[in-house]
Amino acid sequence: MINVDFMPSRQLAFYMVKLFITRSLAVLVALVMVLMMLDLLGESGKILAVEGNGEPELWRYVSLRLPLLAARFLPFSILLGTLIAFTALNQHSEVISMKAAGLSAHQILAPLMVASLFVAGGLFVFNETVVVKNARIVNAWSDNDYQPVPPESGVMSNVWLRNGDQYVHANLAAGRGNDFFLRDVTVYNRPDGLLTTITRIDNARMSSDGQSWVFSGVTTYDSEQNLVRQAETGSGLIGVEPSQFKLADVDPDSLNIFQLSEDIEALEAAGRPSESARAGWWHKITGPLSTLLMPLLAAVAAFGLARSGQVLLRATIGMALGFAYFVADNFSLAMGTAGVYPPWLAAWGPFLLFLLIGETVLIRSEE
Structure with missing residues (x-):
């Protein structure tokens, strides 16, 4: 008998969310640490070349760059973490047990989608409070060849x-x-x-x-x-x-959504093009929402018999779908910045397209 409740088991929901969060955080920490070390290796020579700069400036650079890297690669980490969790669930026949209990694919994914929505909200707040400020400071500092930059606002x-x-x-x-x-x-x-x-x-x-x-x-x-x-x-x-x-x-990555709205109005009042800024404004919303897509695109790794020997293939397909979304998103945003696509379409087009693709793949996998 099929259970029609959205989340039929609280214990199972907590178990799925725990796997999802822990795997994603583990991937995020590992990925950010590696990228931070590579970034620091490339920039440390430029920082230390300035007279008066030393170890405190290196740590300052790390503190400014870490939030930027974490925010940028959080959706990647959720994709990889979800794939790891789903592959393990499939290999241990836990997905088969859930489906045997009457759960549909959407009910199995429901706890992860809800958790992803909360992660998206947290990422949006983090971007608008921490990331934009750090991006503005580190860009001004690097463009000034890591020489001291005045602490005034609006740099x-x-x-x-x-x-x-x-x-x-x-x-x-x-x-x-x-x-x-x-x-x-x-x-x-x-x-x-x-x-x-x-x-x-x-x-x-x-x-x-x-x-x-x-x-x-x-x-x-x-x-x-x-x-x-x-x-x-x-x-x-x-x-x-x-x-x-x-x-x-007008750099959308260095302005919060309210400041960017004011600059867009000023651009239009001055008769200047505002397509790039508007595309960036919409992307401030769709960027964090990409975390909502990752469990859906990675779900192809969860369904199907582990004994069929195609677990690795399905995981690869899920990874390919996730990376294809990021490629399409960057391409569409570039087209919106150039004025080829309308700003709202440049930001929402890839999200809606891959939402349909993920649903289609999920339904066909369940069938």
């Missing part, structure tokens, strides 16, 4: 801006309101497409009248006269406002 790095015939690059932009400043600025003057001057500026701040910027540490190369001029102070960038630098580098 941005590697910002490009076009002002008429001028192309402006700021290695660091920070501060808010009247305290906004630029550091390590390069201004390329290209009238009619010809590069005439390159001006490098150590620091730039808005003038008191708010119409131009005041420079310090100015070095100008004139390509027409082939000479270099240096000055302690200068001025320029007339009509350029601090808000233009802020809107020039």
Whole structure:
């Protein structure tokens, strides 16, 4: 007789969730530790090359990068952890015992889906509170060649801006309101497409009248006269406002969902493209929800007779489905960023597609 309850056994549900959580966490810890060591090996030389940096800076880098790696690879870990749990359940004939007791495939998966929903909620909160802050800090620090970065809020790095015939690059932009400043600025003057001057500026701040910027540490190369001029102070960038630098580098990974919403409205008010930011906004929701798909895509490893000798094959299929989702998700997000796909479709398309694929595979496996 088939049991029609959504979760017919509390004890069985806790047992399945325990297997799911412990295996996924074990994979996550192992994966993040290996990736962190490889990342640190690649960056430690650059960090220690800066005068004054030492072991505390290495530990600071690790503390900033660990949350980013954990958040990025949590869905991968859930996929692999679920596959490990399902393969063991299949080999020990526990899935057969559950089905013999009248449970359907969906009832067996139900506790894992509920647990994945809670994990998705926790991942969303973690992304919006910890990951965006760490991403903003570590990006600014690495773009500044691991030299000390001022602690002001709103730090941005590697910002490009076009002002008429001028192309402006700021290695660091920070501060808010009247305290906004630029550091390590390069201004390329290209009238009619010809590069005439390159001006490098150590620091730039808005003038008191708010119409131009005041420079310090100015070095100008004139390509027409082939000479270099240096000055302690200068001025320029007339009509350029601090808000233009802020809107020039709207990074969804470095902004929480509320700040990103404000920047999207500012972009649209300024008549600038907002497709990339909108795709990133939607992906802040669908990214954590990908954890909900992983048990469904990995379920192909749970069903079928272990004596058939195809457990490894089914586990490989489940892994291939999971990795195919991540490839499709990255590709679709890139298309949304480029404006080829509508932002909502770029974020939700792969999720809905693989939800249908997972359901189809599950139903056929049960049959």
